[in-house]
Amino acid sequence: MTYFEVFGLPPKLQLDTAALEKSFYRLSREFHPDRFASKPAEEQAAATEKSSLLNDAYRTLRDPIRRTEYLLETEGVELEEQSVKATERARAAGEQKKQIVPPDLLEEAFELNMQLEELKMAKAGGDDDPQLRKDLEAAKANFTGLLHASQKQLEAEWTSWDAAVDTGDNGAKDAAKDEMVALLNRRSYLRNLVRDVHAALE
Amino acid sequence: MAYSDKVVDHYENPRNVGTLDKSSAEVGTGLVGAPECGDVMRLQIKVNPETQVIEDAKFKTFGCGSAIASSSLATEWVKGKTVAEALSISNTEIVKELALPPVKIHCSVLAEDAIRAAIGDWKKKNNVAEAEPALAGASA
Structure with a gap:
């Protein structure tokens, strides 16, 4: 599940952060450990896991830079990897790297x-x-x-x-x-x- | 993180730190930067117009120990090589020589980029086509 999917959002970058915050609080209540105190251990564990995923997702998506980096990551882009590959291409072609x-x-x-x-x-x-x-x-x-x-x-x-x-x-x-x-x-x-x-x- | 002995050696006794005359036709200057860490590296070569042998090389690098060691090593390696030979130096050779850990590979990439950029600058100044072997006969 991607961080976008956690919030039921499409993988887009323009984001209403106020709405995101509201969803975050709503979902936080839903998975709050207190609500699972009397539930079986597996359910408690599942809620804790969801709650932690939700926190990571919120922290990443509310920050414009981290959101962009995350999206690129889900698209398979690795910033450093790209640089190494570009150098290798330049060497093979006998050209200067851009x-x-x-x-x-x-x-x-x-x-x-x-x-x-x-x-x-x-x-x-x-x-x-x-x-x-x-x-x-x-x-x-x-x-x-x-x-x-x-x-x-x-x-x-x-x-x-x-x-x-x-x-x-x-x-x-x-x-x-x-x-x-x-x-x-x-x-x-x-x-x-x-x-x-x-x-x-x- | 522990640096290898070779990195420490180049860091503490960097070879060929300095500047060559940027405006000279025999000098090629490469200025490159690594966005990951903010490093900036300048590498300059002085090429003999007759033989196309790199007779001198200087560098100045602002960055971590590995970046300094990589550029120091690069200047040592290009000296005495022809332009065509210098173009074949790869970042993996630098990684091997300095025993750089994976997180420092970009430093060696930067050094290779700097060599290529310096040679590119020299070629441009002397009207040598980019992909063309710099010297007929030296390419084989």
Whole structure:
């Protein structure tokens, strides 16, 4: 049973989280251990299992990113696996692999890491460069902005995915899947950068 | 997680850290990133225009020990090879050499990507077609 099926939902990504919450509370009451206290042990165990599945399903589906990742997982997409396969294809074809992280973002990330290293060294040496700190604050704001923008782009892909589910258009489904994989990768890259800058500025 | 001795060695004494002149026609630069961990790796090669032998290689990697070791090893391996030979280096060889655990395979993939990206950049600068063997005779 998929997490979508737990809530009787189709495998779509645009989701009414308020309605999801309501269903969650209703189903939670239904499987609440107290209601099975006087029931046979097997029934109690079954209710506990359902209750735990329900909790996992709710926690996953209410979070937009985890929901997308989960859907891709049920579709057989493994983000890391894809990267390894793409490298193997590039080697076989004698071509360059298409990078998931766009070149300009990589340039920025590299530059940012150089600055972070500088700041760490300055800190270790006992001084704090205010200009460097300012630059890093600006970089953090920039990457946070990109992170938010990627979320919007991801939501646009949800619309494409949901429409393709309705029409049963497998080509469109695959296209949306590929886009979502690329966006999730980009996102996790940005998130790591923001985290690193944040840690260095602490 | 315990790193293998080879990873520790490359991490503590990284080979060929540094920068080559990006604007030189003989230099190819590859900049790649791993979304899983936020690593970013720059690998540069300097190619002899006559022989197409990679005479020098430098790298700078921000990332975990395995990513640093993978790129350090990659620079060691490409040095002295022709461009065509360097293209045959695979991530599985890096995994084997460094005894990387499965969770660190993406670091070796990144290093292979960096080699290919650097060579791709050099080819572009020197008008060598992508899939074409870089040097006639070196491909056999």
